[in-house]
Amino acid sequence: MLQTIGQRAKQAEPILRTLYTMEKNRALHQVAEDLLKKQDEILAANEVDVKAGKEAGLSEGLLDRLVLTPERIGDMSEGLRQLADLDDPIGEITAMKERPNGLLIGQKRVPLGVVGIIYEARPNVTADAFGLCFKTGNAVILKGGSYAIHSNRAIVSCIRGSLAKCQITEDAIQFIDDTSREVTTEFMKMDRYVDVLIPRGGAGLIQSVVKNSTIPVIETGTGNCHIYVDESADLEMAAAIVMNAKTQRVGVCNACESLLVHERSKNDLLPVLADLLKEKHVKIHGDERVMELIPWAVAATEEDWGKEYLDYEISIKVVDSLDEAIEHINRYNTKHSESIITNRYDHAQRFLNEIDAAAVYVNASTRFTDGYEFGYGAEIGISTQKLHVRGPMGLLALTTSKYIIYGNGQIRP
Amino acid sequence: MLQTIGQRAKQAEPILRTLYTMEKNRALHQVAEDLLKKQDEILAANEVDVKAGKEAGLSEGLLDRLVLTPERIGDMSEGLRQLADLDDPIGEITAMKERPNGLLIGQKRVPLGVVGIIYEARPNVTADAFGLCFKTGNAVILKGGSYAIHSNRAIVSCIRGSLAKCQITEDAIQFIDDTSREVTTEFMKMDRYVDVLIPRGGAGLIQSVVKNSTIPVIETGTGNCHIYVDESADLEMAAAIVMNAKTQRVGVCNACESLLVHERSKNDLLPVLADLLKEKHVKIHGDERVMELIPWAVAATEEDWGKEYLDYEISIKVVDSLDEAIEHINRYNTKHSESIITNRYDHAQRFLNEIDAAAVYVNASTRFTDGYEFGYGAEIGISTQKLHVRGPMGLLALTTSKYIIYGNGQIRP
Numbered sequence: 057m058l059q060t061i062g063q064r065a066k067q068a069e070p071i072l073r074t075l076y077t078m079e080k081n082r083a084l085h086q087v088a089e090d091l092l093k094k095q096d097e098i099l100a101a102n103e104v105d106v107k108a109g110k111e112a113g114l115s116e117g118l119l120d121r122l123v124l125t126p127e128r129i130g131d132m133s134e135g136l137r138q139l140a141d142l143d144d145p146i147g148e149i150t151a152m153k154e155r156p157n158g159l160l161i162g163q164k165r166v167p168l169g170v171v172g173i174i175y176e177a178r179p180n181v182t183a184d185a186f187g188l189c190f191k192t193g194n195a196v197i198l199k200g201g202s203y204a205i206h207s208n209r210a211i212v213s214c215i216r217g218s219l220a221k222c223q224i225t226e227d228a229i230q231f232i233d234d235t236s237r238e239v240t241t242e243f244m245k246m247d248r249y250v251d252v253l254i255p256r257g258g259a260g261l262i263q264s265v266v267k268n269s270t271i272p273v274i275e276t277g278t279g280n281c282h283i284y285v286d287e288s289a290d291l292e293m294a295a296a297i298v299m300n301a302k303t304q305r306v307g308v309c310n311a312c313e314s315l316l317v318h319e320r321s322k323n324d325l326l327p328v329l330a331d332l333l334k335e336k337h338v339k340i341h342g343d344e345r346v347m348e349l350i351p352w353a354v355a356a357t358e359e360d361w362g363k364e365y366l367d368y369e370i371s372i373k374v375v376d377s378l379d380e381a382i383e384h385i386n387r388y389n390t391k392h393s394e395s396i397i398t399n400r401y402d403h404a405q406r407f408l409n410e411i412d413a414a415a416v417y418v419n420a421s422t423r424f425t426d427g428y429e430f431g432y433g434a435e436i437g438i439s440t441q442k443l444h445v446r447g448p449m450g451l452l453a454l455t456t457s458k459y460i461i462y463g464n465g466q467i468r469p
Numbered sequence: 470m471l472q473t474i475g476q477r478a479k480q481a482e483p484i485l486r487t488l489y490t491m492e493k494n495r496a497l498h499q500v501a502e503d504l505l506k507k508q509d510e511i512l513a514a515n516e517v518d519v520k521a522g523k524e525a526g527l528s529e530g531l532l533d534r535l536v537l538t539p540e541r542i543g544d545m546s547e548g549l550r551q552l553a554d555l556d557d558p559i560g561e562i563t564a565m566k567e568r569p570n571g572l573l574i575g576q577k578r579v580p581l582g583v584v585g586i587i588y589e590a591r592p593n594v595t596a597d598a599f600g601l602c603f604k605t606g607n608a609v610i611l612k613g614g615s616y617a618i619h620s621n622r623a624i625v626s627c628i629r630g631s632l633a634k635c636q637i638t639e640d641a642i643q644f645i646d647d648t649s650r651e652v653t654t655e656f657m658k659m660d661r662y663v664d665v666l667i668p669r670g671g672a673g674l675i676q677s678v679v680k681n682s683t684i685p686v687i688e689t690g691t692g693n694c695h696i697y698v699d700e701s702a703d704l705e706m707a708a709a710i711v712m713n714a715k716t717q718r719v720g721v722c723n724a725c726e727s728l729l730v731h732e733r734s735k736n737d738l739l740p741v742l743a744d745l746l747k748e749k750h751v752k753i754h755g756d757e758r759v760m761e762l763i764p765w766a767v768a769a770t771e772e773d774w775g776k777e778y779l780d781y782e783i784s785i786k787v788v789d790s791l792d793e794a795i796e797h798i799n800r801y802n803t804k805h806s807e808s809i810i811t812n813r814y815d816h817a818q819r820f821l822n823e824i825d826a827a828a829v830y831v832n833a834s835t836r837f838t839d840g841y842e843f844g845y846g847a848e849i850g851i852s853t854q855k856l857h858v859r860g861p862m863g864l865l866a867l868t869t870s871k872y873i874i875y876g877n878g879q880i881r882p
Contacts (some may be wrong), residue, residue, distance in 0.1 A: 070799065070823060070825075073822075073825075116852070154756055159833055161843060168856075222582060247679070248749075251856075252855070272685070272855075274688070274856070274858045296878065296880055300880035301880075303617060304880070305882055404875075409486075410486070410487060412483075414872060415872040416872070417873065417874045417876060418870060418874070419879075419881045420572055420874055420875075421881050423880070423881035424881055429567075430872070431568060441685060442581050442664050442665070443581075443664075443685045443687070443855040457860075458827060458829060458859060459829070461828060461829065461833055461837065463830060463832040464833075465709065465710065466710075466833040467710055467713035467833075467836070
């Protein structure tokens with residue numbers, strides 16, 4: 057089955073590569089319309105999934121991600137319309153110059169080709185991922201979580217129907233209708249057909265893909281994000297930023313998971329902050345100096361410093377210097393988002409220069425690391441690796457370039 | 470041993486990341502000077518390698534790549550001086566804009582971190598790879614071919630000495646002094662310490678790295694490059710370009726390995742071209758229609774269409790249309806360099822749009838796919854993958870970006 061899917065994607069690739077922007081936008085609008093029209097079918101399929109998920113004892117959080125509502129289908133549809141409105145990066149020639157021998161050399165933005173996406177039981181990702189890949193001229197092969205299988209089938213069938221209406225190959229989107237572990241592992245080895253594999257989900261899924269894939273992978277998502285409150289920080293600002301980064305939404309990769317506080321700020325900040333965190337039922341894992349100030353904190357273990365809680369929990373450590381803070385962060389972070397709260401110019405600059413992460417902030421919440429907040433529109437995830445793309449991945453992340461060279465008989469001397 | 474090397478590279482990383490351009494350039498000049506001063510030691514070490522290589526029966530081609538001469542050491546030295554003259558991409562901020570909430574967001578060019586390079590018995594790569602990685606603020610871990618072990622030791626020791634003189638951590642360059650297969654495989658799994666792995670060498674080496682590495686890989690090098698001579702081609706130009714691309718240098722990845730000729734051009738082109746190829750002792754693997762015109766050609770097998778000869782051999786096929794040519798090339802090429810010889814505007818445009826490769830040419834030799842020829846200066850190889858960088862890899866390929874964000878208390882609503 058996978059072989060056939062791979063071959064079909066490869067057949068679709070040259071067709072999609074040369075579609076005009078207006079053809080792609082028309083199809084995106086068609087899908088947006090049809091998702092609303094077929095809402096009842098999609099909701100019925102989703103009900104089957106949700107029922108099975110409840111019986112299997114899925115957590116509240118997972119069930120919440122699985123469930124579709126008319127409003128959520130409306131959001132999926134609206135997301136595709138917004139994608140149609142975004143500029144198409146494909147075809148842009150970013151540099152064109154004449155070389156001394158008369159060769160005219162330019163670099164043209166082109167689709168990656170075939171994109172594979174492995175994700176968990178979140179049916180909205182199905183439409184989002186299709187939209188981003190399609191807008192950038194890529195064929196997409198989706199492998200969704202088993203608990204969303206009926207929802208995904210219904211959404212993919214709807215999208216393929218819309219493509220057929222627009223006389224565009226339905227194989228622009230394909231769906232692996234087998235959620236077994238063996239098939240997933242086989243999928244990760246399909247480097248002959250798939251140009252890039254993007255896992256969207258938790259740390260376990262991502263690590264499994266990185267380890268097993270022979271396809272180039274874009275690593276996304278896990279975020280052990282730190283905030284460091286410096287000696288010179290505005291402590292009211294610091295408390296507001298920590299509260300925002302920790303509690304505005306806890307299950308996301310750009311939430312704050314660990315707080316470092318300078319020795320000279322600890323007495324004024326920690327008791328106040330502890331009360332605010334307590335109000336929100338945030339559990340504190342602290343080092344010794346933190347526990348002296350916050351008696352109800354629990355002792356942090358070595359494991360806590362590296363942990364992405366994705367929950368109402370935070371680790372807190374007191375440090376004696378900026379150097380110690382930078383060293384700690386570069387050691388334990390996942391290269392996602394890090395912030396310093398300071399009023400010292402030199403410390404701000406050193407933090408920006410020396411911290412190794414996709415996004416480094418001064419005096420702002422880590423929660424801004426996001427495609428929309430950065431002004432790029434829809435995103436396919438946050439890259440925490442250094443190759444190809446780093447940080448929020450918008451349409452550009454799904455493209456590559458090729459050199460086009462116009463000659464008139466040049467040979468190499 | 471590998472563990473220690475990895476840890477040392479990680480310790481060097483933050484130091485190298487924040488070096489000023491002038492410090493890096495001074496060190497490059499120091500290395501360039503010291504390579505010349507220590508020429509005798511390096512040549513003596515190389516002699517040991519060459520002697521062992523001869524005894525082991527290495528081919529002429531491999532021995533030629535292994536051998537060092539005063540002139541070649543001069544080239545290595547001069548290459549480092551040229552690198553010092555190139556602009557340093559590190560630190561450039563490519564976009565800086567104010568978001569509606571007052572956040573100032575920019576994208577800064579930064580080093581990748583730790584670069585691993587696995588290569589064959591070519592001692593000049595040792596100095597080149599160090600220079601490129603060092604100029605871009607990366608620590609480099611080198612794993613060279615066993616036949617060059619003494620030469621590599623001498624070159625690395627010289628470079629580390631120069632770095633020490635400049636008060637820069639010697640661990641900017643480290644060398645795996647064990648060329649066993651087990652150590653090589655272990656090296657490919659060091660994703661904890663190494664940010665990117667670049668194999669430089671033949672198809673076997675590259676495939677082994679792609680299959681076994683858990684570190685992100687930049688695939689380089691193999692080139693099954695085609696030239697398609699269209700129905701409307703200037704046949705004199707076509708013959709000159711084919712001869713250049715096939716015979717100017719045969720052992721390189723941008724040499725032409727396969728020729729497609731339109732049915733209407735075959736009678737006028739092939740007999741003339743065959744004589745030229747014969748003069749250069751090029752063996753022709755042809756399809757039936759080629760063999761009718763060139764009696765001394767041998768029959769091409771299916772395997773020939775996918776083969777990178779790297780030798781005085783070429784496969785030739787007659788096609789009936791541009792469509793057939795494009796389909797054949799997209800099926801058998803290695804996404805490296807492809808050229809059409811034509812006078813038809815529509816065919817040139819279609820070829821540029823529809824061929825999937827790092828470099829697509831009209832009326833020019835594929836031999837131009839090269840960092841210097843494209844105007845970027847020194848290169849670390851030609852990327853044939855689509856992620857991160859495609860085509861000749863200059864200094865930019867060894868960098869990534871990070872978002873730097875200046876706030877004044879922003880939190881996410």
